[in-house]
Amino acid sequence: MLCGGAAAIAFMVTLGTSSWTTEAAAKGRAEWKTEYSRPGEVPFPEENPYTAEKSALGHKLFFDPRLSGSDYISCGTCHNPSFSWGDGLPTGFGHKMTKLGRRTPTILNSAWGELMMWDGRFESLEEQALGPMGAEAEMNQQLDSIVEELAAIPGYRTLFNMAFPADGLTIENIGKAIATYERTIVSGIAPFDRWIAGEESAMSSAAKRGFDLYNNKANCVACHAGWNMTDSGFHDIGLPDDDIGRGNVLKNVVKMQHAFKTPTLRNIVQRAPYMHDGSLGTLKEVIDHYSDGFTRRDSLSDEMKPLKLSEDEKADLLAFLLTLEGADPMVAAPILPANDQVPGAWLKRLSPAAGGKAETPECRTARLHLRRCK
Numbered sequence: 001m002l003c004g005g006a007a008a009i010a011f012m013v014t015l016g017t018s019s020w021t022t023e024a025a026a027k028g029r030a031e032w033k034t035e036y037s038r039p040g041e042v043p044f045p046e047e048n049p050y051t052a053e054k055s056a057l058g059h060k061l062f063f064d065p066r067l068s069g070s071d072y073i074s075c076g077t078c079h080n081p082s083f084s085w086g087d088g089l090p091t092g093f094g095h096k097m098t099k100l101g102r103r104t105p106t107i108l109n110s111a112w113g114e115l116m117m118w119d120g121r122f123e124s125l126e127e128q129a130l131g132p133m134g135a136e137a138e139m140n141q142q143l144d145s146i147v148e149e150l151a152a153i154p155g156y157r158t159l160f161n162m163a164f165p166a167d168g169l170t171i172e173n174i175g176k177a178i179a180t181y182e183r184t185i186v187s188g189i190a191p192f193d194r195w196i197a198g199e200e201s202a203m204s205s206a207a208k209r210g211f212d213l214y215n216n217k218a219n220c221v222a223c224h225a226g227w228n229m230t231d232s233g234f235h236d237i238g239l240p241d242d243d244i245g246r247g248n249v250l251k252n253v254v255k256m257q258h259a260f261k262t263p264t265l266r267n268i269v270q271r272a273p274y275m276h277d278g279s280l281g282t283l284k285e286v287i288d289h290y291s292d293g294f295t296r297r298d299s300l301s302d303e304m305k306p307l308k309l310s311e312d313e314k315a316d317l318l319a320f321l322l323t324l325e326g327a328d329p330m331v332a333a334p335i336l337p338a339n340d341q342v343p344g345a346w347l348k349r350l351s352p353a354a355g356g357k358a359e360t361p362e363c364r365t366a367r368l369h370l371r372r373c374k
């Protein structure tokens with residue numbers, strides 16, 4: 001898979017191993033660069049094509065805590081644009097501060113994603129979007145009552161009718177609107193992109209050497225391939241925890257035990273701590289892990305070999321990873337449709353059990369403590 005591999009090997013034999021990277025790089029760099037051009041447009045599926053109305057509605061839903069059982073947690077609570085659409089925590093917190101089992105992944109560039117979640121258990125963004133709302137540990141919403149609850153907000157009724165003239169507010173359309181918005185979240189132009197497009201001075205020499213390492217000796221490209229730096233595949237990279245990841249979905253496939261989805265490396269510096277369990281705090285720790293810090297076991301990917309990088313090579317690779325930080329657009333917090341001003345309607349939404357009558361003191365206490373009123 002090395003470009004100019006044969007020439008590099010001949011060179012290695014004659015001159016010794018220390019100079020082969022330079023040789024392969026000199027031959028390969030221009031060719032490798034062609035593999036990293038940004039796509040011209042965002043792909044939207046035929047079943048859920050882009051419209052501005054759907055995307056604007058999805059933006060509101062994404063940041064609306066009223067989608068959760070407690071009315072307190074939105075998608076954006078965990079997928080926070082300030083942390084490159086993650087939450088900056090080793091693993092996040094959901095309903096009633098439940099500590100989650102895995103780190104919140106970014107939704108950046110998810111338009112190009114294939115299977116969703118660290119273990120790939122959802123097949124599309126549309127399907128995924130309904131997952132966290134229903135999950136007790138995340139948003140703890142009753143999926144059958146969410147449509148009713150949103151329908152009680154007049155502004156949403158109008159927005160759904162505009163975005164989906166055929167059927168308006170349905171559970172599927174909630175998923176479609178959110179997914180459409182998510183697909184618009186694309187990493188901005190980074191120094192790396194400017195370099196790929198021909199601006200030689202956009203990257204330092206160290207970062208350029210790092211790019212050569214990335215594609216050759218360090219073998220990152222085996223999994224973090226293409227402009228979005230992911231093959232959308234699942235691999236065990238030898239993190240020592242007990243979570244078997246994709247192994248829960250594909251129980252009998254040896255190589256899928258402890259395998260997790262390859263994350264994008266776009267804007268990666270903004271998303272520490274790293275990995276599905278948030279166990280590596282810095283990019284330096286990540287590089288040390290790949291260099292020779294991983295657990296050997298049957299499921300370990302065949303692409304994982306001790307790299308034995310020198311300190312200079314590690315610094316070059318890090319310099320390269322830092323060039324992947326793009327100038328992302330500001331994300332505005334959307335103005336949300338207001339609750340119905342009709343007396344009783346709001347109370348009914350907050351404590352449906354009270355049937356719109358005045359809230360009992362017990363229900364009020366339950367609500368303030370983010371519990372449902374029984």
Ligand code: HEC
Pocket residue numbers: 062067073074075076077078079092093094095100102103104105106107110113115116117118119125128129130132133137138139178182261
């Ligand atoms: C309490 C925190 C939390 C909330 C709230 C939350 N998520 Fe997530 N999200 C996560 C975690 C954790 C994962 C990964 C779980 C796993 O893989 O097992 C995830 C995974 C995802 C993924 C998959 C990303 C990928 O690359 O595979 C998408 C997309 C996503 N969430 C969107 C949403 C949407 C849309 C909402 C709101 C409806 C939402 N999330 C609400 C924490 C949260």
Ligand code: HEC
Pocket residue numbers: 214218219220221222223224234235236237239259260261262263264265268271273274275276277283286287290301303304317
């Ligand atoms: C065998 C495939 C494979 C190879 C080779 C590989 N990676 Fe990864 N990488 C992954 C997978 C899979 C994950 C997620 C693992 C997990 O969380 O369990 C990951 C995670 C990461 C993360 C953390 C991302 C995040 O959001 O938490 C960084 C950074 C990273 N890799 C950089 C690199 C670099 C740099 C190299 C080359 C030295 C490299 N990777 C080589 C598959 C690979």
